[in-house]
Amino acid sequence: MVAELNELTIQDLRNVSLGQLLKEAKSKDCFDYNSLFIAKAREGGYACDEKTLGVYRLLIDITSLHLRPDNYKEPFGAMVVMSGKRSAILEDFSDSQIAVLKELVLEIEDSEFRARVSDAVWLRTRDYKMAAIAIDSYLESATALEDPNHWTRCVDRIQRAFRLAASLGDATGKLAHVVHHIEMVLEKYQGEDPLYLSEKLMALLCERKLGDPAKYGRLAEKMAKKAEENHDWPRAQTYWQRKAEWERIAKDEDNRKLSLAQAAETYVKIADAMVKGDKPSYMAASSQMSRAIEAYRRIGGMGERIKELHSILLDYEQKSLQEFGVISSPAVDLTEAIEGARASVRGKELIEALFILSQGLRIEAVEALRKRVQEHVKQFPFTYLTSGIIVNEKGKVIGKRPALLAREEGAEDEALRPHLFHEVKIGYSIDVQAVIDPMRRLIDLEHYATVDDFAPVVLNNPLIPQHREWFYAKGLLTGLQGDFLTAIHLLVPQFENSLRYLLEQRGVPTSGMDHEGIQEEYDLNKLLYLDQTKAIFGEDLIFHLQGLLVEREGSNIRNRLAHGLMYPGDFYSPECVYLWAVILRLCCWPLMVKMHETQKQRDEVANTGPR
Numbered sequence: 001m002v003a004e005l006n007e008l009t010i011q012d013l014r015n016v017s018l019g020q021l022l023k024e025a026k027s028k029d030c031f032d033y034n035s036l037f038i039a040k041a042r043e044g045g046y047a048c049d050e051k052t053l054g055v056y057r058l059l060i061d062i063t064s065l066h067l068r069p070d071n072y073k074e075p076f077g078a079m080v081v082m083s084g085k086r087s088a089i090l091e092d093f094s095d096s097q098i099a100v101l102k103e104l105v106l107e108i109e110d111s112e113f114r115a116r117v118s119d120a121v122w123l124r125t126r127d128y129k130m131a132a133i134a135i136d137s138y139l140e141s142a143t144a145l146e147d148p149n150h151w152t153r154c155v156d157r158i159q160r161a162f163r164l165a166a167s168l169g170d171a172t173g174k175l176a177h178v179v180h181h182i183e184m185v186l187e188k189y190q191g192e193d194p195l196y197l198s199e200k201l202m203a204l205l206c207e208r209k210l211g212d213p214a215k216y217g218r219l220a221e222k223m224a225k226k227a228e229e230n231h232d233w234p235r236a237q238t239y240w241q242r243k244a245e246w247e248r249i250a251k252d253e254d255n256r257k258l259s260l261a262q263a264a265e266t267y268v269k270i271a272d273a274m275v276k277g278d279k280p281s282y283m284a285a286s287s288q289m290s291r292a293i294e295a296y297r298r299i300g301g302m303g304e305r306i307k308e309l310h311s312i313l314l315d316y317e318q319k320s321l322q323e324f325g326v327i328s329s330p331a332v333d334l335t336e337a338i339e340g341a342r343a344s345v346r347g348k349e350l351i352e353a354l355f356i357l358s359q360g361l362r363i364e365a366v367e368a369l370r371k372r373v374q375e376h377v378k379q380f381p382f383t384y385l386t387s388g389i390i391v392n393e394k395g396k397v398i399g400k401r402p403a404l405l406a407r408e409e410g411a412e413d414e415a416l417r418p419h420l421f422h423e424v425k426i427g428y429s430i431d432v433q434a435v436i437d438p439m440r441r442l443i444d445l446e447h448y449a450t451v452d453d454f455a456p457v458v459l460n461n462p463l464i465p466q467h468r469e470w471f472y473a474k475g476l477l478t479g480l481q482g483d484f485l486t487a488i489h490l491l492v493p494q495f496e497n498s499l500r501y502l503l504e505q506r507g508v509p510t511s512g513m514d515h516e517g518i519q520e521e522y523d524l525n526k527l528l529y530l531d532q533t534k535a536i537f538g539e540d541l542i543f544h545l546q547g548l549l550v551e552r553e554g555s556n557i558r559n560r561l562a563h564g565l566m567y568p569g570d571f572y573s574p575e576c577v578y579l580w581a582v583i584l585r586l587c588c589w590p591l592m593v594k595m596h597e598t599q600k601q602r603d604e605v606a607n608t609g610p611r
Contacts (some may be wrong), residue, residue: 008058010103012051018059022110028144029153030116034063034079058097061088062116069159070450072167076120081482090120098124105133111140115157119164128168135161135174139181146185148193152448155200158182162204179210186216191223196235198223199242200452206245217246224262231273234456237266241459260299267292267460268309275316282320287589289313295460337434342442350447351456354480357439358585361578362431366543369420376423418553424544425555425575432574436581444480451477457587464587465501468494472587479580485571491583492549492558499527508532524558525550541582548579555579 021040025032041056064087065076078086093101102121108114115137122130138161145153158181165174182201189198202220205211224239240263247256271288274281293309296302341360345353447453454473458464464472475490500510500521508530511521527533528550534542547554555575560566570576 008051008054008097008100010100012055013058013100013104014107016052016055016059018104018113019109022113028110028112028141030063030065030067030112033113034060037063058100061092062101062120063113064088065090065116065120066448067116067156067160068450069156069163070452072163075160075163076123090123093120093124095124102127102130105130111137111144115141115160119160122164131164131168132172132174135165135178138164139178142181148189148195148197151193151195151197151200155197158185158201159204166208175208179205183211186219191219191226196238199238202242202246206242206249209249213246213250213252217243217250220246221259228266228269231269233266233269233273237263238455240266257299257301260295261302261305264292264295264299264460267295271312271316282316286313286316286320289316290462291460294462298460298466334430334434338438341435341438345439345443346446350443350449350453353439353443353447354457354476354584355588357436357443358581358588360435360439361581361585362427362435363540363544363582364424364427365540366420369423370416373416373419373423420543421547421551421554424547428578429574432577432581436577440480440482440577444482449477449480453477461587463498463502464494465498468497472583476580476584476587479577479584484576484580485568487580488557488561488571488576491580492561495583496524496527496558499524499533502536503527503530503532506532506536544582548575548582 021036022033025036037056037059041053041060064079066079068075068077071077074090076090078089080087098121101117102125105114105118105121108117115134118130118137119134121127122134138157142154142157142161145157147154158178162175162178162182165172165178168174170176182204186198186201191198198219202211202216205216220239220243224236224243227233227236227239240259244256244259244263247253247259267288271285271292274285274288289309289312293306293313296306296309344360345356348356443449451470451473454476455469457476458469458472461469461472471490471494475487475494478484478490479487503510510527511519528542528546537545549558550556555573557566557576557579560570
């Protein structure tokens with residue numbers, strides 16, 4: 001919590017010579033200002049009087065707020081969240097502290113610090129003058145931080161100014177001011193910036209249908225072609241999609257489809273590069289080819305190209321089968337396992353790190369679980385001699401585990417199932433502690449990820465229906481940040497919808513008619529038990545999904561969530577964290593669905609062939 005500073009006055013803040021102090025920072029960024037204030041406070045130590053230390057504490061807390069420009073309602077979050085503790089958030093500041101900061105605003109020369117303070121005061125007081133100062137200050141700061149090679153800090157400030165100006169309304173003239181700034185930056189670089197500065201700025205204009213679609217469509221095309229010349233296929237894809245968006249705004253449907261086709265082809269180019277290197281990866285290439293097919297399918301009228309790509313995909317899938325390996329369970333020495341997990345993602349790009357996390361997830365085989373429980377029965381027979389009950393936090397019986405000894409013939413498998421769900425929970429706890437959380441925490445620390453950063457994971461993903469990408473991106477992001485309450489609320493219903501989507505693509509009915517002739521959509525309690533669903537995901541994964549989502553003797557997350565039976569702390573259980581990782585895995589590996597079906601078909605052909 002922010003230290004109480006009710007006795008501080010504006011003069012106390014003046015006494016630290018703030019303007020001179022900020023000049024010592026490495027860069028004009030609140031992150032560096034925060035490090036500077038911490039160093040000064042430590043440097044002073046007991047030599048500082050109480051008020052001076054209080055001023056430093058206030059400066060440290062205000063600069064520790066983490067700017068999240070894509071979040072309209074809560075643009076500032078905690079910089080650090082760890083082990084149930086966090087750094088300051090805006091709500092922690094008292095009214096008297098906000099009042100002192102408001103007095104300070106007009107005296108702040110540094111645009112970055114002025115933007116931070118005035119925005120914080122605006123959010124707490126809704127003083128229009130503070131919002132206006134914040135908008136102008138963010139644009140000044142963006143100019144100071146502008147760097148086409150390190151564009152994120154500049155864009156973050158322009159984006160926050162844009163959001164803030166839009167919230168004030170067109171009549172204030174502030175939105176027009178921000179738009180003019182964006183167009184001046186785009187004019188300055190003329191598409192020659194090497195990464196994504198222009199794309200992110202055009203995205204803001206598209207958001208509110210501002211700017212000249214023809215002009216910026218040409219600019220996006222120029223940048224897409226330049227990226228292709230450099231074989232930078234992900235960047236080319238982004239700019240082709242941006243061009244398509246400008247054409248959508250212009251209602252130029254024919255050219256929009258052509259641009260989307262160009263974007264789809266970048267997946268093919270990526271796949272081609274993956275199989276031509278020194279260490280070809282047909283598995284990764286299959287994933288890209290699957291996305292290309294999905295992208296073309298969504299465009300419509302691309303049947304011939306889809307057939308061509310599907311033929312290539314089948315070849316890649318056949319060659320990729322030899323790449324599947326066995327993921328062993330975590331070592332007994334969790335310290336070693338944890339460090340190994342961290343090392344596997346340390347220093348990696350965000351998407352690569354997420355991919356490694358998703359593949360580090362252990363999906364334990366049902367047969368291995370069954371053998372382990374059966375061995376336990378032999379070793380500890382008295383434990384399994386009588387049935388047991390499962391109760392919730394209120395003491396209500398919500399499930400039963402039947403006795404495993406003296407069962408009627410043929411009843412053992414049914415009786416064993418609840419014990420398998422109990423056994424697998426132990427594995428979830430170990431996997432989360434030793435693999436998932438260490439990777440997740442390090443990825444979150446190394447990357448200030450945003451929803452947009454998950455675009456490569458969710459766009460043209462065969463698992464995700466069109467227009468549902470944001471839900472997945474937001475759910476995966478909040479899970480990465482450790483906010484599993486939000487992540488589970490977003491991802492579970494979307495996964496249920498995705499399952500219906502997958503089945504519908506295969507011609508499987510996903511709804512039934514009741515006695516009044518009303519169509520009712522099947523939910524996970526039915527969908528997860530269809531033979532066609534098992535054919536898609538395989539026995540092992542479907543068992544885990546059933547236990548995590550709908551089984552009473554398992555975690556039953558879907559039903560407990562739907563009926564409001566989960567407490568806030570329940571969302572941070574190992575089962576919820578594991579479920580988040582499973583959904584991440586499915587999003588990162590859309591080809592798993594297709595590959596399993598393909599292999600099943602091959603097995604059936606082999607089993608029915610000549611003997």
